[in-house]
Amino acid sequence: MSHNSPASPLTARKSISLAGRIRVPGDKSISHRALILAALTVGETRIGGLLEGEDVINTAKVMRALGAKVERTGEGEWSVFGVGVGGYAQPAGPLDFGNSGTGCRLVMGAVAGCPINAVFDGDASLRKRPMRRVLDPLTRIGAKAVDVAEGGRLPLTLEGARDPLPIVYEPPVASAQLKSAVLLAGLAAPGETVVIEKEATRDHTEKMLTHFGADVQVEQVGEHGRRIVLKGRPELKPAVLQVPSDPSSAAFPLAAALIVPGSDIVLENVMMNPLRTGLFLTLREMGASIETLSSRHDGGEEVADLRVKASALHGADVPASRAPSMIDEYPILAVIAAFAEGRTRMCGLSELRVKESDRLAATAEMLRVNGVAVEIDGDDLIVEGTGSVPGGGVVATHMDHRLAMSALVMGLNSEKPVSVDDAAFIATSFPRFVELMQGLGANLAP
Ligand code: S3P
Numbered sequence: 001m002s003h004n005s006p007a008s009p010l011t012a013r014k015s016i017s018l019a020g021r022i023r024v025p026g027d028k029s030i031s032h033r034a035l036i037l038a039a040l041t042v043g044e045t046r047i048g049g050l051l052e053g054e055d056v057i058n059t060a061k062v063m064r065a066l067g068a069k070v071e072r073t074g075e076g077e078w079s080v081f082g083v084g085v086g087g088y089a090q091p092a093g094p095l096d097f098g099n100s101g102t103g104c105r106l107v108m109g110a111v112a113g114c115p116i117n118a119v120f121d122g123d124a125s126l127r128k129r130p131m132r133r134v135l136d137p138l139t140r141i142g143a144k145a146v147d148v149a150e151g152g153r154l155p156l157t158l159e160g161a162r163d164p165l166p167i168v169y170e171p172p173v174a175s176a177q178l179k180s181a182v183l184l185a186g187l188a189a190p191g192e193t194v195v196i197e198k199e200a201t202r203d204h205t206e207k208m209l210t211h212f213g214a215d216v217q218v219e220q221v222g223e224h225g226r227r228i229v230l231k232g233r234p235e236l237k238p239a240v241l242q243v244p245s246d247p248s249s250a251a252f253p254l255a256a257a258l259i260v261p262g263s264d265i266v267l268e269n270v271m272m273n274p275l276r277t278g279l280f281l282t283l284r285e286m287g288a289s290i291e292t293l294s295s296r297h298d299g300g301e302e303v304a305d306l307r308v309k310a311s312a313l314h315g316a317d318v319p320a321s322r323a324p325s326m327i328d329e330y331p332i333l334a335v336i337a338a339f340a341e342g343r344t345r346m347c348g349l350s351e352l353r354v355k356e357s358d359r360l361a362a363t364a365e366m367l368r369v370n371g372v373a374v375e376i377d378g379d380d381l382i383v384e385g386t387g388s389v390p391g392g393g394v395v396a397t398h399m400d401h402r403l404a405m406s407a408l409v410m411g412l413n414s415e416k417p418v419s420v421d422d423a424a425f426i427a428t429s430f431p432r433f434v435e436l437m438q439g440l441g442a443n444l445a446p
Contacts, residue, residue: 031243194228214231327351366403401429
């Protein structure tokens with residue numbers, strides 16, 4: 001399965017100070033979960049602020065294919081009539097998740113607890129990503145994976161369990177997708193499904209399950225870990241959901257404001273879930289001016305308006321223990337680090353190798369082709385910041401939205417322009433990125 005749009009190159013040039021107030025789109029993780037969980041309730045759930053990026057739209061289509069009624073009622077406004085836990089219907093054809101690992105892996109979990117067969121597929125990027133990590137625990141629950149492409153990859157067929165079993169599971173890698181897949185499968189099992197995480201990862205699934213009426217108990221394990229216990233076979237009840245702005249998308253205008261001299265912008269309604277804000281913490285350690293203007297609760301999450309001003313930054317050591325709370329932010333942090341003075345060492349990035357691209361290699365290459373000194377040392381990324389970036393490179397984005405946006409942000413203050421080979425994949429997570437950035441004063445053009 002492939003992406004429909006033709007490649008669209010884009011170039012970023014040195015920009016004058018950025019200014020304005022913007023609201024970036026809804027959180028991608030929450031948007032996927034809202035659709036998937038609403039489809040497991042009985043009745044109508046209304047969702048506001050849903051991210052209408054390609055990844056989430058694919059999940060909406062998949063929910064329809066699995067029998068839920070999913071309607072767009074306005075901008076970001078969606079209504080979902082669910083089919084109940086274990087109630088997904090046999091889909092008529094393959095489920096196409098496009099570029100989205102989150103959509104694919106979470107739905108694998110939900111399907112594993114239903115007595116149906118489904119073919120899972122995606123684009124060339126998703127077909128390279130490891131699925132065995134999800135299939136292993138789902139097999140223990142009673143699902144069966146057949147016709148799996150070589151190396152445990154897509155396309156594959158998942159036969160859901162007729163009598164799903166509750167399991168106790170310790171994920172071998174820190175992955176919210178893996179945790180969520182097991183919890184979603186566990187919904188249909190009797191008794192308690194337990195996930196024990198060594199490193200806590202984003203907890204949107206746990207929170208949203210509770211919001212829909214499931215019994216989920218979470219306790220701290222050691223300094224960084226968590227034990228999550230889900231009581232199976234709940235009746236999930238429809239609820240109203242409001243999706244806050246995605247901190248991982250906010251990271252791009254935020255980074256641009258930090259590195260373009262004289263900038264002063266406000267980002268509205270950014271989700272501040274502590275399991276997602278590792279980048280903000282790191283940037284403050286590097287000397288960034290990020291002011292919390294107002295902090296409140298919305299839709300079960302802490303949200304805040306952030307005022308960001310151009311800042312003189314210095315390098316920092318980013319510990320491996322912080323990786324789960326900023327796992328998607330390393331490409332943009334690497335760009336910021338190039339504009340900082342001194343060395344930034346980002347530790348424990350092995351999971352970056354299995355994202356939409358091999359993000360560790362691709363991030364290093366993005367910097368290298370623009371004249372920045374960078375090194376990969378084991379699982380660590382080291383950037384030598386000198387306060388300025390030569391630029392002049394064409395960045396290969398490897399079907400990876402976050403690489404494309406990171407490279408374009410870099411070009412807003414590099415000496416020579418920075419181009420990307422294909423900006424089309426930005427639409428997977430941040431549909432109006434170019435217009436919003438241009439509105440702040442960013443010089444972006446084909
Ligand atoms: C996500 C979890 C992360 C992240 C992805 C979204 C989620 O992946 O990279 O963009 O919504 O659960 P892993 O949990 O596999 O690290």
